[in-house]
Amino acid sequence: MQILINGLLQGVLLGALGVAFSLVYRTTKVFHIALGGIYAAAPFVLLTAMQSGAPLILSALFVILAAAGLGVLIEETVHWPFERKRSPAAVHLIGSLGAYLVLVQIVAVVWGNETRVLREGIDKTWSAFGVTLSQAQVLGPAMAATAVVILFGLLARAERGLELRALADNPVLVALLGRNVRALRRWVFGLSAALAAIAATAQAWDVGFDPHVGLKAVLHGMVSMIIGGAGSFVGPFVGGILLGVLRAEVVWFGSARWEEAVTFTLLGAFLFFRPQGIFARRARLEEGV
């Protein structure tokens, strides 16, 4: 039971990452590795903001806004120019990789390579029904889940959300109908970065962080997206939760050393046998996303 709950909570964070990754991937077809750079930077910014004496809520808001700004900056400097030149997907991928390297190394140069923590001392814990949970373990995922629900609400109801869904389905038609694709893409990159920052700080609050956690995080987001299905926005979230539960079980019944191997075997298995993911309607790989 404890293992299941731990996995679920961890899975919510993975799910949030999956949503962040797929938000960009579905709408713009950009393989957003640079998201890992934003993920790595967010906790450091929070740490500095808190050390400057700002209250936690204000610092957190600042981090989210700063992350969104960073996401938009990446779109403006890297992906939008490529898009205008109609560069192939490989160019976007390599550019994103470059942006990731730049971001992570800036973080490492500014804040150092050491592992840091956001809180000190022993965390408050609650026990019920034989399950013990710490405050950090619950609050982070709760925040991430709230953010994801708000995002889904936006996608379902708001005009912008409808436009984003349209962008995912048919970008050319969106442009033809006179919608501002460039502004929409800024929204996508900003929202995705903000969500990744929330997941990053939640994770960092629980277990600490260093500048090199980003790549793994964004790859886990990618696996969540493939498991859940790249054809919907809800799929990646559910995929992430499943992945979190599975990883927790692997650690418990097998060994923590094979956690990554199992994760990526799962990715391979899904790509081969169910590329549309658990959720999406049946479609070929090329038209499903």
Add this chain to the structure above:
Amino acid sequence: MNYVFHLLIYFEIYAIVALSLNLLIGYGGLLQVAHAAYYGIGAYTAALLWTKLGWGFFPGLAVGALAAGVLSLLVSLPAWRFKGDYFVMISIAVQTLIYAVLYNWTELTNGPFGISGISRPGIGGYTFVTTSSVVVLYGVLAVGLGLVMAFLKWSPFGRALQAMRDDDLAARSVGLPVDLLKLQAFALASAMVGIAGGLYAAYVSYIDPTSFSLNESILMLSMVIIGGTGNVRGPLTGAAVLILLPEALRFLYLPDAVAANVRLLAYGLLLVLMMHLRPQGLAGTYRYQ
């Protein structure tokens, strides 16, 4: 002087790595992200044969190359089905799996502690003890493999590969065995990088899994893309940049703690700038389409 020889040896090893990766990326248009894993398989197989079974230098090197070539089926078979981003995902998965095996199969690979006491290369009774003699030996091998690559570009095999890269469907329709070509290209490139891995192991006399991680693969990819792809001088330029960049940064008198970070930062910047200004790389001929 010894230091220059040391740099030369690294250049020779990385030249082989870059040339082999170019066979996949530049000639075949296959964005391989698992190259460091095959580098590792070559290094580990050769090192184990040398230290545990007392094999000679060349037999060990050859079997290491063979092992890497055979295991390349792990990426080349999926390459039949997956293209673009999906192939990148598969190769990241393969990279992670092989790394996990190198890291966790402690009985064979000694896990994170690596293999030490690997002896210098030798032929018959002669051992290449001095650094300058290793420069000559590796130089001969690198030039030999470089000539093979130069020959391959204009050979029927190379032309068929480039046809497949430019238009998969057209290549099929004129009767080129595209699936077989992919198998051959991956086997050849992986065997070649396996040789480079063996050479690396024999020179530094100690290997551990961290030299063969995903980050290392990304570095190899960056090297080839910055240098340029699609010909022989491009990858060689990339290897030279990789070796000379840290030396150039030395003049900035950076503190040791950040020197490695600044090097990677420069790499990331170069990647993004290359994609903007010169997508074919410094000295390459092939642009991604």
